[in-house]
Amino acid sequence: MNTPTPTPIHTCTGDGPPLVRLREVGKRFANGTLALDGMSLDIGEHDFISFLGPSGCGKSTALRLIAGLARSSGGDIDWRDDTPGQPRGERDLGFVFQEPALMPWARVFDNVWLPLRLSGTRRDAAAPVVQQALEMVGLSRFADVYPRELSGGMRMRVSIARALVTRPRLLLMDEPFAALDEMTRIKLNNDLLAIWREQRFSIVFVTHSVYESVYLSDRIVVMAARPGRVINEIRIDEPYPRGETFRTSTRYNAHCAAVSRSLHGALHGLDIDH
16 A cells, blocks of 8 residues: 655745645635645745646635635645634735726725725825835825726736735735736836835735746745646745846746746646756
8 A cells, every 4th residue: 555645845935933834725616626735835924935837726726715715625724823713804914916906986095095994994094004005116196096097007006005005914916917018017026026025024926927936936836737736846046136137147047947847747747856
């Protein structure tokens, strides 16, 4: 009788206990589809982790489970300093979706104020924090305009400001730049890294782009589909800040090649030791 191989645990890069710990987390939908199978992962303080893989590999499902927007079918998700019975919405968590999902009838300020408003913070009391969030994303002059007056990249900046206004310890981002043109995407990549380095929160970032994952992340979790599962973790041991010098370097190309090989294995059902 063969002994099953235990699922590898992907550990955080920082010192101290992880901010969030996943152990053998799975999700099976009501129709029987196994969307995520046995995911184990440590998310540390100030980690930048990308989930990379083909459609249907459980990247977005994993984000929703971490956020508490869906229930797992098995395994454990433990938050540091977790209080039993505490609503998940009170944790230090922000979420940026692929679409900005702004309220079209509300000005930029009121869109960013929304999470604080829902927690009972008055508009005047929230004003300094909202203004700070808008300054972080470069939109301090646009507080009084409506979303329809903004470009796609600017609307995504509003969405990021809304997620940051609660000063989360963990920011979850589900393909936030996928619909943007390449130049806007590069600019937002750079701005996101600058905010992350200054504010020192953790990020879990879903993307289909090898190049984006290598540029942004210190760890890339490569996932395969049917069932969704982790097949590899690749560390990008490169210093920050990163810019065009890194993006055009041989080191960047080598990292992209290694990640591409691992992703090829995910697409063809192979486990590749890079």
